[in-house]
Amino acid sequence: MKKIVLALTLIATAITFNACSNDNSSSGSYxxxxxxxxxxxxxxxxxxxxxxxxxxxxxxxxxxxxxxxxxxxxxxxxxxxxxxxxxxxxxxxxxxxxxxxxxxxxxxxxxxxxxxxxxxxxxxxxxxxxxxxxxxxxxxxxxxxxxxxxxxxxxxxxxxxxxxxxxxxxxxxISGNITGSIAPVGTLASVSATSTNSLVVYTSTVDAEGNFRISGLPPGTYTVIITPLSPLLPVTQTDIVVEAGASTNIGVINF
The missing domain is CATH 2.60.60 (Lipoxygenase-1)
Incomplete structure (x- = not known):
């Protein structure tokens, strides 16, 4: 079954403490x-x-x-x-x-x-x-x-x-993103990015416009696999470099 990425920034919160002073706190405003x-x-x-x-x-x-x-x-x-x-x-x-x-x-x-x-x-x-x-x-x-x-x-x-x-x-x-799109639009597909250093897998899915985004990736090198529903075959891209604070666009993936 497909996964849909909810890039849900559900909480964009700015918070307030009136904290007691101790060794781990300061009097600044954050x-x-x-x-x-x-x-x-x-x-x-x-x-x-x-x-x-x-x-x-x-x-x-x-x-x-x-x-x-x-x-x-x-x-x-x-x-x-x-x-x-x-x-x-x-x-x-x-x-x-x-x-x-x-x-x-x-x-x-x-x-x-x-x-x-x-x-x-x-x-x-x-x-x-x-x-x-x-x-x-x-x-x-x-x-x-x-x-x-x-x-x-x-x-x-x-x-x-x-x-x-x-x-x-x-x-x-201190994290980055991988973005891209697929063609033809309307193809149901999931997207995974695997870190070559830690082998941790991050996943997303393709939206109705054919776009995808995997957010919150630690800097490093990744292998990206776009997996459509059968009978189409997955497409793999290797050596995708992610940098902190930046988005890496891998372009259009054609099936």
Missing amino acids: AYKVRMTDDPGPFSEVNVDIQAVEVKGSNGQTVLLNTNAGVYNLLDYANGADTLIATSTLTDSRVNQIRLILGPNNTVVVDGQTYPLSTPSAEQSGLKLLINQDLVADIDNSILIDFDANASVIQTGNGTYKLKPVLRTVVAA
Whole structure:
């Protein structure tokens, strides 16, 4: 089945702490943004009910952000699109943890039918992400949350689905992207990028216009495989170099 990348920058958050002074904090002011991106599966919609965003700083204090609570369809944020859901300003120079608190209104749409997504653990304690990010004053500090919807939505029975989030965090300023497109447009295909150093695999999918984007890649050299639905054969490109803060466009892949 195909994977659809939700490049969902769900949270572009700027956060605020009134932190107590200690060895790990400073008196500066730090703009902070949290963004989310992703890869979904064979779904028409993946709706996630974001109720709150919290952060924890170097002093251990938890701060609730100014959150625009609501239900967000991850598939609305494909190939680099994003939306701002919370803002504030930090006085702590380090973010150790981000927590996404979900409400009960999480659903998936398959073949026109809407099914609830059960998320018991997320509703009770939230989705905790350890990041340990040092902030720099007078710039927009950002973090990218990669929410892999294809791996996160699990069918547990006939018409029964569970949300078991698979997340990773990437500091946007020290990562890069791979972009490209395929022809003919309309071909269903998935895209993977494998690091030649760590053999870690990052995935995405081709959108309706034939474009794809794999975000949040550590700098390095990658092998990219574009895999269409059969009977077409995959196309492999090797030695694709990714640099921090830049996008590498591999052009049009013809089938």
